[in-house]
Amino acid sequence: MGKKLLLEHDHVPGINSYSVYREKGGYASVEKALKTMTPESLVEEVKKSGLRGRGGAGFPTGLKWSFLAKPPGVERYLVCNADESEPGTFKDRYLMERIPHLLVEGMITSSFALGAKSSYIYIRGEYFYVAKILEKAIEEAYANGWLGKNILGTDFSHDCYVQIGAGAYICGEETALLESLEGKRGNPRIKPPFPAVAGLWGCPTVVNNVETIAAVVPIVNQGGEAYAQIGIGKSTGTKLISASGHINKPGVYELELGLPVEEFIYSEAYCGGIRGGRKLKAVVAGGSSVPILPAELILKTAKGEPRLMSYESLGDGGFITGTMLGSGGFIVMDDTTSIVKNLYTFSRFYHHESCGQCSPCREGTGWMEKILHKILDGHGTLADVDLLWDIQSKIEGKTICPLGEAAAWPVAAAIRHFRSEFEDYVKNPGNIQDVKHYYRLNNLQPA
Amino acid sequence: MAANKKIEFSEETLALCHKLIKRYPEGKHKSALIPILHLAQAEFDGWLSPEVMEYVASILKIQAIEAFEVASFYSMFNLKPVGKCHLEICRTSSCWLMGAEDVVRHLEKRLGIKEGETTPDGMFTIKTVECLGSCGTAPMMQVGADYYENLTLEKVDQLLDRMKASGKRKSYTDVAETRPL
Amino acid sequence: MPKVTIDGHTIEVPEGTTILNAARMIGGEIVPPAMCYYSKLKTSGGYCRTCIVEVSKGSEKDPRPMPKPVASCRTTVMDGMEVKNLTSPALLEARAGVVEFLLINHPLDCPICDQAGECHLQDLGYEHGKAKTRYEFPRRTFEKIDIGNYIKLHMTRCILCYRCVKVAEQLTDGRVHGVINRGEVSEISTYIQNAIKNDFSGNMIDVCPVGALTDKTFRFKSRVWFTKPVDAHRDCKKCSGKVRLWEKGEEVLRVTARKDTYGEVVDWICNDCRFEKKKIGDWIIEGPAKIDRHSVISANHYESLNQLKLAVARQRNKGGKKPALGEGALNPNNI
Numbered sequence: 017m018g019k020k021l022l023l024e025h026d027h028v029p030g031i032n033s034y035s036v037y038r039e040k041g042g043y044a045s046v047e048k049a050l051k052t053m054t055p056e057s058l059v060e061e062v063k064k065s066g067l068r069g070r071g072g073a074g075f076p077t078g079l080k081w082s083f084l085a086k087p088p089g090v091e092r093y094l095v096c097n098a099d100e101s102e103p104g105t106f107k108d109r110y111l112m113e114r115i116p117h118l119l120v121e122g123m124i125t126s127s128f129a130l131g132a133k134s135s136y137i138y139i140r141g142e143y144f145y146v147a148k149i150l151e152k153a154i155e156e157a158y159a160n161g162w163l164g165k166n167i168l169g170t171d172f173s174h175d176c177y178v179q180i181g182a183g184a185y186i187c188g189e190e191t192a193l194l195e196s197l198e199g200k201r202g203n204p205r206i207k208p209p210f211p212a213v214a215g216l217w218g219c220p221t222v223v224n225n226v227e228t229i230a231a232v233v234p235i236v237n238q239g240g241e242a243y244a245q246i247g248i249g250k251s252t253g254t255k256l257i258s259a260s261g262h263i264n265k266p267g268v269y270e271l272e273l274g275l276p277v278e279e280f281i282y283s284e285a286y287c288g289g290i291r292g293g294r295k296l297k298a299v300v301a302g303g304s305s306v307p308i309l310p311a312e313l314i315l316k317t318a319k320g321e322p323r324l325m326s327y328e329s330l331g332d333g334g335f336i337t338g339t340m341l342g343s344g345g346f347i348v349m350d351d352t353t354s355i356v357k358n359l360y361t362f363s364r365f366y367h368h369e370s371c372g373q374c375s376p377c378r379e380g381t382g383w384m385e386k387i388l389h390k391i392l393d394g395h396g397t398l399a400d401v402d403l404l405w406d407i408q409s410k411i412e413g414k415t416i417c418p419l420g421e422a423a424a425w426p427v428a429a430a431i432r433h434f435r436s437e438f439e440d441y442v443k444n445p446g447n448i449q450d451v452k453h454y455y456r457l458n459n460l461q462p463a
Numbered sequence: 464m465a466a467n468k469k470i471e472f473s474e475e476t477l478a479l480c481h482k483l484i485k486r487y488p489e490g491k492h493k494s495a496l497i498p499i500l501h502l503a504q505a506e507f508d509g510w511l512s513p514e515v516m517e518y519v520a521s522i523l524k525i526q527a528i529e530a531f532e533v534a535s536f537y538s539m540f541n542l543k544p545v546g547k548c549h550l551e552i553c554r555t556s557s558c559w560l561m562g563a564e565d566v567v568r569h570l571e572k573r574l575g576i577k578e579g580e581t582t583p584d585g586m587f588t589i590k591t592v593e594c595l596g597s598c599g600t601a602p603m604m605q606v607g608a609d610y611y612e613n614l615t616l617e618k619v620d621q622l623l624d625r626m627k628a629s630g631k632r633k634s635y636t637d638v639a640e641t642r643p644l
Numbered sequence: 645m646p647k648v649t650i651d652g653h654t655i656e657v658p659e660g661t662t663i664l665n666a667a668r669m670i671g672g673e674i675v676p677p678a679m680c681y682y683s684k685l686k687t688s689g690g691y692c693r694t695c696i697v698e699v700s701k702g703s704e705k706d707p708r709p710m711p712k713p714v715a716s717c718r719t720t721v722m723d724g725m726e727v728k729n730l731t732s733p734a735l736l737e738a739r740a741g742v743v744e745f746l747l748i749n750h751p752l753d754c755p756i757c758d759q760a761g762e763c764h765l766q767d768l769g770y771e772h773g774k775a776k777t778r779y780e781f782p783r784r785t786f787e788k789i790d791i792g793n794y795i796k797l798h799m800t801r802c803i804l805c806y807r808c809v810k811v812a813e814q815l816t817d818g819r820v821h822g823v824i825n826r827g828e829v830s831e832i833s834t835y836i837q838n839a840i841k842n843d844f845s846g847n848m849i850d851v852c853p854v855g856a857l858t859d860k861t862f863r864f865k866s867r868v869w870f871t872k873p874v875d876a877h878r879d880c881k882k883c884s885g886k887v888r889l890w891e892k893g894e895e896v897l898r899v900t901a902r903k904d905t906y907g908e909v910v911d912w913i914c915n916d917c918r919f920e921k922k923k924i925g926d927w928i929i930e931g932p933a934k935i936d937r938h939s940v941i942s943a944n945h946y947e948s949l950n951q952l953k954l955a956v957a958r959q960r961n962k963g964g965k966k967p968a969l970g971e972g973a974l975n976p977n978n979i
Contacts, residue, residue: 091488103555103594141501141539142595144608145638177486182497182537184826185593199496199523201536201823206690206718217491260557260598267599304556304594347557347598361559365593371536372804372823372830374691379745382828386781403778410741413712414693513835528822528835535824 018272019246021234021254022227026114032149034156037117043162045125045236050170053236058129062232064240066252071097071188071225072303072343073418074327077232083212084130085220093221094132096123096229097193098139098146101185102303103365104345107256108226110268112139112146116153122229123176124162125236130222134175137226138193141182150178185369189417190223191215192371203373204417225343227256248274251326255344262350264288277301277323277330278315281348294350298433301330302342304362305422307429308355309339335429355434356441359426360388366423377420380411384427391438394445401438405431470518476502480522492523496533499523500540505634509549510541538592539635546581546588547632551605554591557598566602567591569616573623586627607633646723650674650697651731663716663727664695668906674729675906677739677768679746679853680805681717683908688810689717692803693742694768698735701726713738736772743772748779749828750854751800759855761868764907765803786831791821792840794860794919795849799831802856808832808848815912816842832856843882846918850901850909861919862890862898871897873935876927882914888933889924896922905936 030036037043049058063078084092096119100108112119119137127135139147154176157163165173184202186192191205194216215221231253235243244252251273260266263281265288271280280286281296290296299314300306317323318337323330330341349358367381384407387400408424415421431438472480480499487494499519500511507515511534513527520530534540541549550570554563567578570589574582581588597603600612604619611622626633645656648666651674657666665683667675676697681689689695695717699710704724713735716727728735747769754760786799804823809832812819821834834840840848849857871890878885890898899918901909921927 100596101594104557104598106596106598109596140596141497141537141635142605144501144635145610148638179486179494180498180501182501183539183592184537196497197494198491199493199533201532201826206715208720217488258599260601261560266601300556345598347560349560353560358556358559361554361556365555367828368538368593370827372825372827374693375742375745375803376693378804378828378830379748383745383748383779383781410738410745414696414738414742416690416715526819526835528820531833531835532822532824536826538826 018270018275019254020270021243021246022111022118022230022256023115023268023270026110031115032113032117032153034117034153034160037115038160041237042117043121043157045121045233046128046162047168049125049128049236050168050172055129055131058125058236061240062129062235065231065235065243066240066247066250067228067231067235067243068251068327069225070227070231070255070344072102072305074341077224077228080212080224081130081222083210084222085213086131087220091134091219092130092132093216093219094123094127094130094135094229095190095193095197095216095221095223096135096137096226097188097190097223098137098143098226099181099185099188099193100143100226100343101140101188101369102305102343102345103362104260104300104347105258105303105343106260107258107268107344109143109146110258111226111230111256112143113149116149117157118230118233119150119226120153120157120162120176122232124157124167124174126222126224126229126232127174127176128172129232132222133173134177136177136179136197136216138179138181138187138197140187141180144180147178147180154178184371185365186371186417186419189419192417193223194221201371203371204419206416246272248324248326249328251328251341255325255341257325257344257346259287259346259348261346261348262291262294262353263348264291271325273324273326274329275325277325280325280346281315287346287348290348290350292350294352296348297351297353298349298355300339300345300347300349300426302340303345304347304365305418305425306340306342307335307338307425308358308433309337309429310433313337313433314339335425336432339429355430355437356388357392359430360385360392362426363388363423366419370419370423374414374416374420376411376414377416377423380407380420381423383407384423391441394441396438396442396445398439398442401431401435401442470507470514472502472506472518472522476506477522484523493525493529496523496525496530497537500530500534501636504540505636508544509547509632509634510544544581544585545590546586547630548586548606548626549588549590549633551590551592551595553593553595553597553601553603553605555594558594558601558603561601563591563602565616566604566614566619569619570623573620586630587623608635608638609633646721646725648721648723648725648727650727651729657721661721663697663699663714663719663721663725664689666721667716667727667729676716676729677764677771678717678906679764679768679803680807682807682810682851683906684912685807685810685814685851688805688807690715692746692805694739694746696735696739696742698728698732699725700728700732740772740774743768744774744778746803747773748777749783750803751783751785753801757801757855758858758863758868759801759852762907763855764853784828789834790860791834792845794846794915795840796858796860796863797832797834798856798858799833800856801854802832803854804830804832805853807851807853808857811848811851812840812842812845815844815847816840818842843914843916844912846915847901847909847912849918850903853907859898859900859918861922865897866892873933875902875930875933877930878917878921878927880914880917883917884911884913885917886911887913887917887927889927889929891924894924896924896927902933 025031025040059081067077068074187196187202189204192202196202211221257269282289296311300308317332327341332338363385367385370377370381372378408427411420412424483495484492516530517527520527602614603612647656653670676695678695679692696713697716701707703722789797824833871892874889888902889896901913
């Protein structure tokens with residue numbers, strides 16, 4: 017197994033408690049930052065580390081931090097995005113549940129870098145029990161002097177709170193999250209202004225994913241340059257991957273960026289191969305929004321090079337033959353899977369989660385779901401497949417927030433790579449029973 | 464809820480509300496709306512009636528419509544009564560791949576109700592929901608604060624029996640069962 | 645002052661001007677349509693996406709084109725920016741897509757809708773829509789709601805532009821209506837059917853781009869193009885008292901605020917002026933209003949009709965036979 021920076025101690029009994037966490041070297045980054053560094057030098061270290069946002073967009077974290085406006089006399093905030101709702105993604109929940117202090121430590125260290133006196137961890141409502149775990153960790157941090165006034169006897173004071181959501185995927189979009197945190201409907205804001213200028217309550221705000229904030233801890237501890245040595249090219253460090261679907265060992269894995277996809281799927285150290293020794297059919301590599309790839313394109317790029325778990329390699333070939341690392345929600349499908357039905361569950365998801373603010377997403381997501389339902393019901397036509405394609409192209413890039421793209425890309429990719437399967441549903445409606453199709457199409461025998 | 468019952472938080476909850484409000488800067492108390500709606504739903508029989516929303520709005524000194532707008536946006540708030548055990552089964556991709564539909568069919572058969580309905584005794588409501596972040600332990604369902612993962616039909620039966628025997632309402636806010644790590 | 649070029653027309657505008665407002669300063673055909681933006685309502689715009697334009701050059705400093713179409717109502721002009729609206733076929737195709745989205749759940753009940761003739765969605769449909777819909781599923785419907793004595797909310801027609809909510813927020817105190825639910829089933833609703841009691845609530849009708857909010861005192865009385873717009877005023881303690889009367893014969897069928905070329909209210913008016921003053925004698929008449937909005941109503945049918953009547957009368961006075969349509973003075977091209 018590769019290097020572990022975040023989950024090094026995830027199986028140590030009691031690591032969720034302050035005492036064990038501290039024994040294992042916890043809160044060292046706060047000590048180091050407050051006693052030996054300035055906020056500027058800390059931002060510099062994060063820049064050097066090459067850390068990219070782990071929530072999905074992959075924007076360089078140091079750069080994002082350096083955009084934070086610092087008008088005198090105005091509060092600044094750090095908000096942690098723990099709304100994790102992208103289908104296929106459950107790494108943040110794992111991290112917060114197992115090692116809550118790692119996030120709390122990251123919040124304190126990052127807030128010091130940003131000059132934030134208060135920070136909020138916005139966690140999705142369904143993770144209520146995780147919020148309780150975090151609250152307990154925060155209490156322990158206060159009790160041991162890591163939070164509150166004049167931390168470690170310095171000028172730096174900080175308060176950290178957990179804010180609970182109530183069930184809305186869209187609140188993972190940073191401005192919708194801020195709206196929700198302000199006690200409003202989770203409607204994404206129209207940008208500009210960006211949160212770095214006017215975020216929470218109109219104040220400059222940085223919103224970072226749980227894993228991003230946690231990664232600040234090892235970056236501070238070992239230095240940005242050392243962190244940048246890990247990984248491959250511009251994909252530095254380690255990444256938590258949530259592996260699910262038809263694999264032998266689903267779960268959360270920390271891997272060094274650059275690991276070959278094939279190794280990740282088939283090695284005993286990770287997914288352990290396909291369930292029941294079946295054939296790999298397709299993978300959604302970075303959460304439901306990223307394009308699905310058929311087996312041949314996820315294992316190797318169009319150029320025939322081995323595909324690696326990194327931002328660049330997964331993105332190789334653009335959307336024609338590539339995909340994205342996204343949030344690292346790795347959904348594996350074996351040869352019994354109906355791509356059309358899987359796409360339907362995605363489209364139903366985006367329809368359900370559209371906030372309804374802008375017209376292409378509000379109307380288009382529902383339309384796509386209805387057409388897919390029609391096809392699954394055996395009433396589809398070839399024109400419906402083209403219509404689906406046309407609708408997704410008219411949503412993409414026309415919406416206020418990226419949910420439009422998130423809803424459009426899976427549809428485009430499924431049709432791009434599995435058009436024959438859609439056509440089979442349309443041409444042979446009598447055979448529709450989830451899996452029958454694929455068998456017939458590929459001359460396979462059902463298990 | 465009995466019509467004549469006065470809608471008022473217990474002293475303990477009210478104190479919690481005021482503690483929550485203090486988390487935010489002066490004048491930004493509306494931020495406490497979602498946490499307080501959660502408390503209200505837990506305290507007032509698992510759903511938010513217009514009267515309850517009005518009460519929450521009055522605590523925060525906001526218009527009732529503001530509470531209504533927010534409560535109706537988020538899927539965890541019930542604007543109609545639900546059973547004591549709200550069985551929320553994830554239906555998105557990974558859970559579907561691993562057999563969530565079988566779980567729903569089984570529940571429907573066992574409880575004699577359809578998805579979206581409540582049993583006549585008011586004990587169970589079946590609802591399918593979108594991804595709950597439990598894809599690696601699919602299929603799963605959430606009941607109150609608890610996640611039940613790697614479900615099998617036998618496990619589902621045992622859970623139903625246990626819930627029925629206890630007869631208690633399960634709400635999001637009581638994190639009762641500690642999860643083994 | 646930054647300079648911006650829109651479809652080849654260059655204009656210098658004050659710092660902070662949006663592309664849409666710059667286009668309105670140039671005027672004419674190149675102005676993008678707007679269904680949710682309303683210059684008189686703060687924070688309006690950005691939702692409907694009909695005003696999208698292509699930015700082919702970001703600015704003099706950073707000439708890169710913007711990767712996606714932008715909402716012209718919420719995007720600020722940069723010096724040297726070049727914008728394509730009518731000159732970009734791809735953009736027009738994208739806008740047609742937005743119009744299609746707005747129409748798939750719209751009931752298309754124009755024949756029985758009071759807004760027909762002055763409806764912005766109707767205009768948009770004519771300009772960008774297709775004759776046939778590709779949507780074959782049941783359209784969403786809602787029950788009609790009375791909000792107070794004067795306003796009917798017909799949610800089925802709503803396109804969720806949020807203008808009425810912003811009127812409630814910015815013109816009235818104690819907002820009782822807003823947007824509830826989420827996504828496709830979002831709707832404008834009053835809080836548990838609370839009536840809107842406020843002197844300025846009637847302005848919601850004027851800002852509604854479609855027939856979702858209509859004046860109950862005018863419902864089904866006449867097609868708008870058969871009524872004659874006349875500007876009038878009265879001394880009003882609550883508002884400017886400057887209104888537009890919509891007359892049919894001697895009767896005042898409707899009172900609205902005066903609107904500009906883009907269909908936007910010039911001065912907000914109060915409910916007294918709008919709903920209670922329906923007699924000619926209540927008003928000091930200023931004269932007929934010419935509607936030069938880009939819309940069906942601007943065909944100014946009532947004028948044509950008046951001239952038609954006059955022409956018939958002239959012919960009769962001459963003792964001649966009643967001319968057939970298309971003949972002499974009755975040729976529609978002559979009047």
